[in-house]
Amino acid sequence: MSLAGDIETVLSSGVRLAAPLAFAACGEYLAERAGTLNISVEAMMLGAAFGAVAVAGLTGSGIAGLLAGVLIGALIGLVHGVLAHGLAVNTFVVGLVLNALVLGLTSYLIATAAPLSRPPERWPLYSLLAIVPLTWWLVGRSRWGLELRAAGENPQAAAMTGIRVNLRRRQALLWCGALSGLGGAYLAVGEVGSFNQNMTAGRGYLVIAAVIFGGWRLARTLVGCALFGLADALRLALPALGVTLNSQLLISAPYLLALLAMLLFASRHNQPQALGRPFPRGGA
Template sequence: MDSIELILASAVRLAIPLAFAALGEWIAERAGTLNISLEGMMLGGAFTAVAGAHMTGSPSAGLAFGVAAGLLVAVVHATFSHRLSVNTYVVGLTLNVLVLGLTSFLIMRTESRQVDKLTIPLLSDIPVVGPALFDQRWPAYLLIGLVPAAFWLVHRSRWGLEARAAGENPGSADVSGIDVNKRRRQALMICGVLAGFGGAYLAVAEVGTFNQNMTAGRGYMVIAAVIFGGWLLRGTLAGVLVFGAADAMRLALPALGYELNPQFLIASPYLLALIAMTFFAKSHRGPAALGQPFVRGIT
């Protein structure tokens, strides 16, 4: 495998857990919730996936534990933000710190467990792109169905129409009989499921174990990817791939013999995320009510 194939394969591999979380964050933001707790969802999913795999002896079962953890964080966030009207940003940051503290306190040594790799015959032999796309851990292929399913849910279903209305004009949506906060809670829970799965994939597919703060800001990068993509699904996935490529370059360049400042390499994916948010947040219009609380009779 030459250097280009190596970097591409690493970029796709590192982008996959981000892609799962990005699908959920895209749905949540289209419904009007800027889900700051995404980092906590992914980190909690990673920890419980490893713990679940250790208890059951099955890394595949660990994925289900990760989904449950992400959903739990989403339920707490949704309850405080969209039932009790607590500031959603404060809730999100608090949950991130709480999950980081809990996972750091409860961290344990476990043997490495990873889900199986699934190589697609013939397709994996395609030059350059074949190994990157068709030689992955089996949960990665779920994205093939999840991406069109997410698009259909948001743009073709009645639920998606109501969720987008909650994100664009919650006052008008409420007048038309839509339960705005219920749709936002539901979108946030979908995000929790997908983000928890993304964190679980990182732990039991890519790494095989849990390390303290192993998501290392990936949740914030996913939020940036949604903004980078202009709140479009195709743009969001492109943003995820760009950030995955930046992370891959950070790891691959030293191995290929290029001598660059190590601190700059570590910071490069986050620097790219910051630049993307700075430029694309102004050039694309997000949901009009994104991040705005809705209180019936007031908003």
């Protein structure tokens, strides 16, 4: 294959690998603008990946699998929202526990159930082209998005105007869960066609890194997703191109790039002022 063909293959793979990150990043971006640093993206993507392959295998429909992934992701978002913003449990603890719980549960199920596999279904990314402007409009132009941003910037002032801060944050987590679930389901059903133990392999954390790298701006967040997807594609392509590097270094390359990108380019001054700060339950 020519050099041009190799580059085209890497770029094409990069786009496909960036798509699951981009779906989830749209949700995480919205959640963080509402003031919630959602650590449970990994759980949302992983649980949705398992459920999507299971449902697609049972029904023979990849679309049914995608819908199942969306529902599972939203359910995890609902649990996170109720615990963190309904019962005032520390949101970081909730996220870490959900990540560990879903990893353990899916590992158990994959070990005790029949192998989950089906031919991957390659879909055009039209849904991503719809979700990106929809997310932009929701955050930047809708009244609901204005209230979300108020909850993330100054929740005390928002509550004084009648905004139910914790309710808006729970709703943001539902949206994040649904889109993260779509990302996990797309990865499992649309790209791989099977479920493997811990198959998301930290992609949820890459999503969080992309939002921080993007300075809490949607367009720059998607650039971060594309960058991380391209790094992952390059990791997979190098051995096929005859480039021999340490396998562990190749595996860690996208995460090292994410760390480097945040250190060099993250724009902290755009961070929502109340990001990660709990709001009293009395604020609803």
